[in-house]
Amino acid sequence: MWDYLVYFVNATVLAAALRMATPLIFTSLGGIFAERSGVINIGLEGMMLIGAFTGMLTSYFTGQPWLGLIGALIAGALMGLVHAVAAVTYKVNQVVSGTAINIFAVGVTVFLLRWIFDVAGTSPSVSRVPVVTIPLVNRIPVIGQIIGTHNIMVYLALVLVVIVHIFLFKTVWGLRLRSVGEHPKAADTVGIDVFLTRYLAVITSGALAGLGGAYLSIAHLSRFGDQMTAGRGFIALAAMIFGKWTPFGALGASLLFGFANAVQMRLQELGIPSQFVQMVPYILTMIALAGFIGRATPPKAIGKPYKKE
Amino acid sequence: MENILELKNITKRFPGVVANDNISLDIKAGEIHALVGENGSGKSTLMNILYGLYNADEGEIYLRGEKTRITEPKQAIDHGIGMVFQHFMLVEPLTVFENVILGSEPQKRGFIDFKGAEREVARLSKEYGLKVETKSRVEDISVGQQQRLEILKALYRKAEILILDEPTAVLTPQETDELFQVMRNLKEQGTTIIFISHKIREVMEISDRVSVLRRGKLVGTKNTSATSRPELAEMMVGREVLLEVEKEKAQPGEKIFSVSDLEVRDQRGTKRVKGVSLEIHSGEILGIAGVEGNGQQEMVEAITGLLRTEKGKIYLDGKELQNLGAMQVKKKRIGYIPEDRHKRGLILDFNVADNMILGFHTEPPFVQRFFIRNEKAIKENAEKLVEEYDVRPPNIQQQVSTFSGGNQQKIIAAREFSRKPRFLICSQPTRGLDIGSIEFIHSQIIDQRDKGAGILLVSAELDEILSLSDRIAVMYEGRIVGEMPIEEADEKKLGSLMLGGEAGEDKGGDEVEAGTK
Ligand SMILES: Nc1ncnc2c1ncn2[C@@H]1O[C@H](COP(=O)(O)OP(=O)(O)OP(=O)(O)O)[C@@H](O)[C@H]1O
Ligand SMILES: [Mg+2]
Secondary structure (H helix, E strand, O other), X not given: OHHHHHHHOOHHXXXXXXXXXXXXXXXXXXXXXXXXXXXXXXXXXXXXXXXXXXXXXXXXXXXXXXXXXXXXXXXXXXHHHHHHHHHHHOOOOHHHHHHHHHHXXXXXXXXXXXXXXXXXXXXXXXXXXXXXXXXXXXXXXXXXXXXXXXXXXXXXHHHHHHHHHXXXXXXXXXXXXXXXXXXXXXXXXXXXXXXXXXXXXXXXXXXXXXXXXXXXXXXXXXOOEOOOOOOHHHHHHHHHHHOOOOHHHHHHHHHHHHHHHHHHHHHHHOOOOHHHHHXXXXXXXXXXXOOEOEOOOOOOOOOOOOOOO | OOEEEEEEEEEEEEOXXXXXXXXXXXXXXXXXXXEEEOOOOOHHHHHHHXXXXXXXXXXXXXXXXEEEOOOOHHHHHHOOEEEEOOOOOOOOOOEHHHHHHOOOOOEEOOXXXXXXXXXXXXXXXXXXXXXXXXXXXXXXXXXXXXXXXXHHHHHHOOOOEEEEEOOOOOOOHHXXXXXXXXXXXXXXXXXXXXXXXXXXXXXXXXXXXXXXXXXXXXXXXXXXXXXXXXXXXXXXHOOOOOOOOOOOOOOOOOEEEEEEXXXXXXXXXXXXXXXXXXXXXXXXXXXXXXXXXXXXXXXXXXXXXXXXXXXXXXXXXOEEOOOOOHHHHHXXXXXXXXXXXXXXXXXXXXXXXXXXXXXXXXXXXXXOHXXXXXXXXXXXXXHHHHHHOOOOOOXXXXXXXXXXXXXXXXXXXXXXXXXXXXXXXXEOOOOOOOHXXXXXXXXXXXXXXHOOOXXXXXXXXXXXXXXXXXXXXXXXOOEEEEEEEHHHOOHHHHHHHHOOOOOOOOOHXXXXXXXXX
């Protein structure tokens, strides 16, 4: 029994879990921004993919992975803007608009990859943002092994969780954002600009998803591959729901899903098919939505465009 | 006194209606100005324009003598206008205190100054006698508290002109008295108040002047002391109105409906009905009097199959009815006018025609073979009912959410009455309705009685209970604490029973309030 436990839960697996969780953390935080403002963002997957591609591209041409991050952030934000224009201004069905973005993202990245590099499938290798070691922490036994040495984006993700939490629950803008997602008309009657708030929220959402994608192409790996996000945008969405639309909740869910991913290999060794493990996030999300772990109530106005008379 | 506010030639059109037709209205500084008129006469529209939520098609607003453009609520707030909406504008998962400060938060570099804000809210609440639990979530407090919260919101934004759009429609009589006390305080401190209500009694009690709207036009403005209830009623409706209900003595027939020993829990699991037994005969109206929140709603929802019956039996024509589910109950020709028309009675996003068949939509003639809708029958049904019940505007394709409260209620009544119910439950059937519509709904209820239906009437309005019922039962804390024929009932007797027995211990009040939701 103990042996089994150590086989699955050890410092190597947990460190891998954290790495797997990182893109989910970025992207689920992005999801929180959009959905807390009342806009469903099912386009996270596509926004991630565009971010991954742009990050690689920028890093390739400038040789600067940091600029790559900024490029990914901007590209994601632009996709967010597209979604906001469709969903907020033109009141297109938000799921349709998000799905369109996902389809567009696959097409455009495959096309550009061929067109620019004349390769199919994988981009050339590019430079990536560095791995760092936190002094002192890395010397603590076990814990040091788990969190002591990682790509800098892993730490960035963890810091962002705290920042987004403070933003949502301690600042004026966070309060307004939440009110817009719950009852936009009430927010309007106290002078809050519902449209502007939603625009900014959805753009931020895209930017964060873009960073989540860039983690894949210029931090975790150092190249872009066709459809390399492989559903992580949807899993991030699941993490957001499982985490009840809160930053720390999303962090916890991302770590859990990351862990599931990290033990996948070991389970396979035991003859458990990987598809089974891949189901885990979705099953947990359904359990969450069914109310088994307390209520998971989405923001009330979610999915409903706001109409001013 | 000078005019603090002048509306000049305000016109607002919606598709198919002129909601405000060239309205000019003066409001004097420091007065309580009542605004009355039938459902759909344009009161809320006019106030929404003043508050910047709607923009007028034509017309001008003068504030303190200066022409002012108000196109956004923010501008209204900056000009010292505050509004309490007919349907509250509160963010339910947020706390009371967060709702108060929302949009005008005290801050230090973007961070909310929770301490300072809490102090300010407590101060205001004390100064004006507006008691609310600032740390509770809005979804957990009573309607009365939500109302006080809305007023606090306006005062926090330093409102000098306060618009109250039908604030009393959802309040108990005690809460209304408290609200009037707050309004008097505010007036003393110089606040100007615009007060909308359908209850002429309240208008006569609290206002200095009163303006009447009818079908989008201003009929006139009067000094309250120089007018009378019948005169106002006539100005509103355009004809003489019966302020009393006319009816013959009931001719009760056989017993058709009964409940025995009913016990029901609400959705949170609190026992709300604790052993109620009732009997209703055909051709009679049994009125249930009682302060709201004493189990009336849960009793009604158990009968209609919306809540589970925990113990006891419900019989219609000798057959058991408990826990059958709403659809089955409906098939037994039980009509139901629910207390919350937005949550229960209507699908607001559907049009009139579809709402007119709700609950019967699976039955002929509205479906044909293969479950296909019979559009022709649906249309004819709606057209007939719209005409019969005088729904305005008479457009059966229009979305129900855009109708005024009174007309929404008419749509429900039309649907439920048209099916010739054997047993009819009317829960607060005239809440928020104008006197013309009340007269109409009342005469329809009496008409159903005379056609032989048995009727259960639940109402928080004693006037309504006294004028419609043939027999009255009083409900208090989940039990029937008294029953009497109408001849033996009077306001005093019922009032004392409603507060928990002859002894008149007034302990019911607070508990009741905590339960109202
Ligand atoms: N957003 C809207 N779209 C279309 N029509 C509307 C809208 N709002 C109001 N109306 C119409 O304008 C007219 C006036 O409505 P308003 O809500 O101002 O009436 P009211 O006097 O406040 O009635 P009540 O006493 O029932 O609250 C009604 O005919 C109503 O159907
Ligand atoms: Mg109104």
